[in-house]
Amino acid sequence: MNYWLFKSEPDVFSFADLKARPQQTEPWSGVRNYQARNAMRDLMRVGDLAFFYHSSCPEPGIAGVMRIASGPYPDPTQFNPDDEYFDPKATEEKPIWILVEVAWEKDLKHPVRLERLRQSEALADMAILRRGNRLSITPVTSAEFKTILKLSQTVS
Numbered sequence: 001m002n003y004w005l006f007k008s009e010p011d012v013f014s015f016a017d018l019k020a021r022p023q024q025t026e027p028w029s030g031v032r033n034y035q036a037r038n039a040m041r042d043l044m045r046v047g048d049l050a051f052f053y054h055s056s057c058p059e060p061g062i063a064g065v066m067r068i069a070s071g072p073y074p075d076p077t078q079f080n081p082d083d084e085y086f087d088p089k090a091t092e093e094k095p096i097w098i099l100v101e102v103a104w105e106k107d108l109k110h111p112v113r114l115e116r117l118r119q120s121e122a123l124a125d126m127a128i129l130r131r132g133n134r135l136s137i138t139p140v141t142s143a144e145f146k147t148i149l150k151l152s153q154t155v156s
Helices: 015-020 034-043 114-119 142-151
Strands: 003-008 025-027 049-054 061-068 101-113 137-140
Touching: 003 061, 003 142, 015 025, 015 049, 015 061, 015 101, 034 137, 049 101, 049 142, 061 114, 101 114, 101 142, 114 142, 137 142
Parallel strands: 003 049
Antiparallel strands: 003 137, 025 101, 049 061, 061 101
């Protein structure tokens, strides 16, 4: 099993929004970074677990756990000229961007704020904490995943 961290601005799409969706699933559309796309296309598997991270907000941090609920398929937003994620170079025959569907897995007892992630020595090498990292999807090691779940059991 692989572990991941997906970032979203909560005023655009939040963990609560995911939980409120029918069947608690959502296509993770709009990713326009090749490295993140390649992770979804080549590395993610149905059943992998991921943290849902709220970014660009007053209290950034991990809000909950979701799982990968589908294999990769073309992101339909790339074909729609009225969509903000439209890509004129993409065609139905040669799509550029793909997505996976994610599903709510569980709430955390307590969200794990960015500041708390930074304070944990066990998470010092975590991709989200690297200087200059702006990727919306990053891998998480098994040890990092377990550490964050443990941190979520107490209030920081």
